[in-house]
Amino acid sequence: MLWIKKINWGAVAILLSLFWGTQGTLQAQTDQIKLVQKDAEKKVEVLIGDQLFTSYYYPESIAKPVLYPIISSGGKEITRGFPLAPRPGERVDHPHHVGHSMNYGDVNGLDFWNNSDAIPADKKERYGTIRHTGISEIKENKNSAELAVTMDWLTPDSKVLLKEKTRFVFFSEGKKRGIDRITTLTAQEEPVFMKDNKEGVFAIRVARELEHPSDKPELFTDANGNPTTVPSLNNEGVTGKYRSSAGKEGDEVWGTRGEWVTLDGEIDQEKVSVVILDHPDNPGYPTYWHARGYGLFSANPLGQKELSGGKDILDFKLNPGESVTFRYRILLYSGEHPDDKKLNSEAKNFSK
Template identity: 30%
Template structure:
């Protein structure tokens, strides 16, 4: 075989295998773009709103699994709650600092004389989750992962805590999987976590999937509770499935047994918000106990969750089986 032929053969082989694995690359302003087998999986944004988030998250059939608003204006999408950005985390009250909402949340309220004072008070409490650095960014044929350090700061920029965030992406023919492992560390001093329903790890699903659109969207949790009955209830997992571009797809969030306050409660709404929230009890139901708590300096809590993006409903997606597999993994 001639040298030229060998070179050409190598080029052909390289071209056929170059995308047969994960790829993770930096975007402008220190974000990340993740792809698998040459197809987009997700993008991590760190320079918009007041906290990092994943969006343009694609499922195993290449359907978008996150609402585009407020990053893009798409006809037919709901335009409520602009702080529901893709997949993100926030808490409405840590030492009085709110990282759940953002400035855009209160824009319209400021123009209403009856709500302006309330809105200004909420704005004054807003903080930020600030990307500090990536400790590691890894990609290979089996998975890709980034480990990020974030600083939580108040409205004046004073740091109140730090987070070590490890996000891992995997894929197979039936599922795309995102592990979201968080360690919240009382690095600066004592922390007080209020009992708040607007807190936790969230995904805002596409409008066509939500229950209120009445196109077939369904919520179901590990206890068999569905739709509005599943809101605020504890469970090992919860699934939201429905149509996107004529195809039934779904997303489940699994709560690992070693995650803080397992089994978590689910702040899951029929209009499309889907949140694992171990921080609330009394705000869900006034008859429940208040679960506010303190962390002393140097202490931490761990939040361990897995997103399973799947075909069909929770049965077709084998979510109960996926949870058992996840629960058996050490964390």
């Protein structure tokens, strides 16, 4: 064992420190968030390391810019594929539900929520469109990145009702990923009325695995009285369940208020939780939740009469030149379902 006495332990310590330092550098590089602008494809990709997290996507084939897809750190798509990239066994209802979007069902009498290529040409005069107009800033930090964009909310004859400035902040903390959206809407030449309507505001259409299991078809009617049937499907692998900060669970979350809602489930045997956090500075805080078991997960602070059964009402208005700002956070957990204590702490941190 004489060879042990000949070891230069100081050199060993240096080598170990270099090794672990390299490992730390590699981990930092892996978690680094990059924004890749692809103008020809009308999108900005958000990469964590070399893995796609999401894309800001703004083709004119859909009626508003979206974040699509949204992918967990475990590589699971938490957004529905239809209508952009349909997957076997998923629902094909509500073609206007694409990834994550932010819009509303009644803006000066126009429906920005339900617009899609499924609307007949002779009915398009009832619908508004949101169009991407520019990228203001791309900023990359160590474990976060920021994307600032502009949009116009347009009437069918291309008149601008609202100008939108949105800043997305993408971040990563281990197996948790997050998206902050700070959106400012400014009325232009005429007053803008956002009449009380259940169709809005901050929405994600989730993957089939995160829906609530259902054994019967359901019929839903939009603001224009158009019915949409959501059929009953095979429930194999369908595991979703809503839970709110107010203690509501499952379908009882719909039409109630809360500071946050989490949607817990499993995709390919991996625990996944999708969380939306409201912010105290938002109109109508704490928001009402337009959270449907068939996969629509939406915070709607403006549709208070519809969602409360007439108990509350908020017909929101902006005069020319006036602005309103909305702030929301999406958290995406992989491998765990966070408890109420953790989510209350997340909400507190977001409110600062």
